Amino acid sequence: MKQARVIGVGSHLPKNILTNKDIEEKCDTNDEWIQKRTGIKSRHIIEPGQGSSDLALPAAQEALEMAGITPEDVDIIVFCTITPDQLAPGSASILQGKLGASNAAAFDVNAACSGFVNGLAVADSLICAGKYKNVLLIGAEVQSNRMLWHNRDTAILFADGAGAMVLTASDSEEDEAGVLTTHLGSDGASYEILHLPRGGSREIFTMENFDEDGYKIHMNGTELFKRAVIKFVSVCQEALDATGLTMDDVDLFVPHQANKRIIEAAGQRMGIDPEKVALTIEYTGNTTAASIPIALDHAYKDGRVKKGDIILVAAFGAGLTWASAIIRW
């Protein structure tokens, strides 16, 4: 059976920066409160008229260059997002056109904050089942253009960005590098802990019903925090158990960047050295499906990843969903 090897990473943050100080002018909050609660100092936001595929494009090009393959070599694009450019088609198709990946099939995957790791499991299985060679995996979101500043609890959190990963099929006998395991889970019975109920097929926005709370995100922060910490620990343990590795074997922990306090609490319980944690939330905010590939790429660019390293990625978020994966670089 084939193994999926990671041969390229890339990312892109739009150049506009929204600091906590800028936010103080938009709503009743302050820099100290935001940092204390979330760890966020600033975040990146798009120019009007940009969609998620526009951020994904430079990230994809970067990852392909590192991988040493051309867009025409890509067999499948898996685009993980909750913010596709338009209602139809999906952003994977739009990116495929912009990238010139003329031989690629393309589809979007949606599992909110766990989207990228769900996409990674999909990419891994498509490669392992032997049918596809090169997969371009994207996590990209544009969220800034629907933040409601009178709902400060959530408006301060979400931002824009894209990350990309190129995976290729390799014979597992020759090289141990690759995706060693993936673990996914969901608890849809608890979806109301973090959800945006409107703007979908249950209740589309119309002139009659679109009010200032149209994009309101409902979040039970306390419950979310509690469950996130518990689930981060358990889904990471599942991955370690499946590979026979321990936390000491992990060289880099790349968690979904939702809240610095969640990452610290989970990290502490798992006994991970803070030096081994990829942390970008201070300057990226929560970029949902993009957060993990951005954090991994930034860690790589900072020289924190070398051949043979064991990388543990983990996510938790809306769904409720959770996911983990272990990659040997």
Place this chain on the structure above:
Amino acid sequence: MFKSRITGTGMHLPEEVLTNADCEKLCDTNDEWIRKRTGIERRHMAPEGKGSADLAYHASKMALDNAGISAQDLDAIVFCTVTPDQFFPASGNILQGMLGCKHIPSFDVNAACSGYICGLATANAFIESGMYKTILLVGADVISKYMDWDYRDTSILFGDGAGATVIHAEKGDHGVKFIEMGTDGEHYGVLEMPGSGSRNPITPDNVNDHPYHILMDGQELFKRAVRKFTELGERALDETGLDVDDIKVFVPHQANARILEAACARLNMPLERTIININETGNTVAATIPMALHEAVIQGRLERGNHIMMGAYGAGLTWGGAIIKW
């Protein structure tokens, strides 16, 4: 090696019907024109407040029942849709909760009209790689609410529905013998819904300015769809070493009866062996194929060992084809 075996199918069409005569009251069209151009007579509409997961729930219960298993036996849900119930979370998660499954993976796949085939490729890869064993694959869309009656060319085409398929990992001669997905994103303008996304989100300023309109170059789409259906069908038969007469049932995406008739003619696929139910359902996007598959099953058309061919073409532009040994 484990292979995919379809053990249960289900479908759900919501109760409320929109006939061609009803469409005549909403825009400048007529029953005869719609039937002649598309084959559509009726389409179904989800109730207020209900979305794709709500329809999928009923289709899924039917599929689980037919498979002789409970929701607790599932170990993954792949939900294909272009119209998730809410902005987030994914409809797959909502369905997982409604069905009372264990805390299994669930996520949405979006490839518009080719969504189910992409979902099938994903589910099949999960099974053949040994990752998961009992998968619920859903295709469900509630697109009627988005219809803009100032755009009559497209608003008459679509309806709501859900289809569900239970796929089990088993060793044997059955399984997905051919599957191919493709995209031509350079030409996505041939069929698109440009609004209501991250590039052009709904705001108080534009919510009243046709945010959901569909842009379609009907002629170009027709031409490309027939060509691709034919090409995919020929390649599928070629690579599996089968003849068109070996295909017991052709289960295609229901976009337009004329496209299907043209493609079947080119493939020498008799219409008697093709499921065409678009007259009753309209185009239900990702739900068309799993619903048509269920129809084939309840019509008693399939026996173990038979070959089924599937094909899809749509927005993206995307396409997909598959041959399954039942």
